Amino acid sequence: MARHNAKHEKRKTSSEIRTPAKSRKPVKPEEQAQYCRKIQTFLQMTARKQMNQKELAQKCHSKRSPAAFQAAVSQLLKEGVLIETRQNYKLCSQEETFHAETVRLSGNFGFIRDEAGTEHFVPGKFLLGSMTGDKVLAKSIPSRTGSPEAEILSILEETPQARLSGVIVATEYGLCFLSGLAGTPLHIDYHESCPYKIGDKVLAEVTYRGSRHMEHIVKIILNFGSADSAENCMKARIAELDIPTEFTESVQKEAFKVSAVGVTEFDMQGRTDFRDDVIFTIDGAKTKDMDDAVSVRKLPDSGNYLLGVHIADVSHYVRPNSPLDGEAFRRGTSIYYADQVIPMLPKQLSNGICSLNPGENRLTLSAVMEISPQGDLLKYDFYHSVICSRVKGVYDECNQILNHTASPEIQEKYAEVTETLFLLDELTEKLEHVRKLRGAPELESTESALLLDENGQCVGLAPVSRGRSERIIEACMLCANEAAAKIARENQFPLVYRVHENPAPERIAALKELLLKFNQQELQLNPEEVTPADIQKLLDDSREESYFPVVNALTLRAMAKARYSEKPLGHFGLALADYAHFTSPIRRYPDLTVHRILSDFLDGADKEWLIKRYQKFTENAAQRSSDTEVRAVQLEREADACYAAEYMQSHTGEIFHGVITSIVEFGMYVTLDNMAEGLLHIHDLPNGEYETEEGWYIRNTLTGTEYKLGDEIEVVCARADVSSGHIDLALS
Secondary structure (H helix, E strand, O other): OOOOOOOOOOOOOOOOOOOOHHHOOOOOHHHHHHHHHHHHHHHHHOOOOOEEHHHHHHHOOHHHOHHHHHHHHHHHHHOOOEEEEOOEEEEHHHOOEEEEEEEEEOOOEEEEEEOOOOEEEEEHHHOOOOOOOOEEEEEEEOOOOOOOEEEEEEEEEOOOOOEEEEEEEEEOOEEEEEOOOOOOOEEEOHHHOOOOOOOEEEEEEEEEOOOOHHHOEEEEEEEEEEOOOHHHHHHHHHHHOOOOOOOOHHHHHHHHHHHHOOOOHHHHOOOEEOOOOOOEEEEOOOOOOOOEEEEEEEOOOOOOEEEEEEEEOHHHOOOOOOHHHHHHHHHOEOEEEOOEEEOOOOHHHHHHHOOOOOOOEEEEEEEEEEEOOOOOEEEEEEEEEEEEOOOEEEHHHHHHHHOOOOOHHHHHHOOOOHHHHHHHHHHHHHHHHHHHHHOOOOOOOOOEEEEEOOOOOEEEEEEOOOOHHHHHHHHHHHHHHHHHHHHHHHHOOOOOEEEEOOOOHHHHHHHHHHHHOOOOOOOOOOOOOOOHHHHHHHHHHHOOOOOHHHHHHHHHHHOOOOEEEOOOOOEOOOOEOOOEOOOOOOOEHHHHHHHHHHHHHHOOOOHHHHHHHHHHHHHHHHHHHHHHHHHHHHHHHHHHHHHHHHHHHOOOOOEEEEEEEEEEOOEEEEEEOOOOEEEEEHHHOOOOOEEEEOOOEEEEOOOOOEEEOOOEEEEEEEEEEOOOOEEEEEEO
């Protein structure tokens, strides 16, 4: 790493061609405009399509007015008319370039979004040190996956505050800042930094930009304490992502105002009264924001099921363009990680007036669906309603009831709803059977449950389990979500849909190639015309095999990412033409949007009025909701990795059983039985020369020992770094 002087002079960017101080004069606009025309003319005329800095200056006779020439170059670079690469200039029009914004960064790659809203993957070597929020000029490059890929050519406008979280480390040059983005310790401008020491988890602000992330210089602005604490690491990451954790005074004041009155008789006027129905909630034991409740009964004449899904009417309290609505739009979603929650709405709503607490009248939007004995959705209606939940159900307790293992105390608690619970279980089997007939892929969860002690430290990991009551709620919510999307499409009014597009043919082709190596020689999979049923068949064919976790993981990676859209593009993963998110308006903004539009429709608004009011809004809400969801998922995954590393840190030297789930050029990733994932680096394998077929195997060419994708393996936890969430493994 190069040594930097703390009292450095900020290096000029490529657009700032130096001129002697005596030559710097006020620039006349007409001279600058003249040089702009000359620069473009000469670059259009040159056969090489580019000129170096010296040659271009000579052609334009820059000595007559160096400052005007410099200003013209800077202007053209900033406007994206000109590109500078290694001190050579060329016109953007000759490169098929486009303008974009950097929206996400990871350790060795990033994403930019063009003006049409399309995201492009950018390999790390093509990022040019760009930071989230930068306006950039880019060009497309050949894709390896079928998804758009690009190279950043220049940074047109830097984001005002570029921040990184990381850890303070010791180097031969003194204390430096190490983040997952740069990979190399960065120099710290200690004159402007708050106090720090080795091992601290900190938030840094970039004060000097290099042409690569590793060249940036930072100042430390916040210190969160030891980087060996997963809790501290997540607080730093939340600050880096600029995720709001507190509500403003105006939002709090409005939340208190709308919730203080409670549910009055006036509020219930004109609503369908379901308070006499057996309705109850089922959630986790610690859940406080209960926004969905269920009911079911059989119709005596037809034998059809009448399923009710009753969702808190959050749109009644969160009005358009109010402080509450603006804050909910900004946050987009509640974020859940470890034992923490960053709510979308203040607790006066999320845990109070909008939470379907037992024994309390609550305003709801109800989807009432008639379902055949075979599990087919026949009819559906939506109502402004009022309910009174009978019981706060808990997944584990409901599972005990369904498995006939409940204690007398639990049986007594659920006595009023037990019959309904078993009828819901019966209906769920029918709904799941129909879902399977549609060919919807049954992908297994790859999440791990975190067990934390009273100090917030991770003391246990285990695969997430899903019991019968979890399946009940999932099936009921899927049904209501489908009905919400159907009513919008059939009546042609705007909505925010949950969409999941077909996987890219390149990804399916790569998946097929790998699966054939698991002796699935008769695999029928057309990458150009793959269907959900095709995916389900390949999963079923390997479900009983030891390598199924690998097939499951590979299939997940091949799928497109679900997102929100104002267009009804269908949902590949559920094999549904119609799907929206309707069931969680407390914690997801798209659900709140769906409620708001459905409420106006139920109140009699016609199609034309709804289009005029909501068409543009649904486009903005879909984009914002997709962005905030990606941010939340990213944070939650990083939290899982940090807490898993915190747990494994206290188990270094211990032996674990695992499965090789990924082969890369530099080693193999192993997923342990507790669902933690670690890297077994190729340099930590026994002595010898190794050859790799990326994605399939690593082989010792001297001994013939082979480590193949899907192999079971015994490993030792060699090291765990909480700050990065990385776990290093060694052979046992």
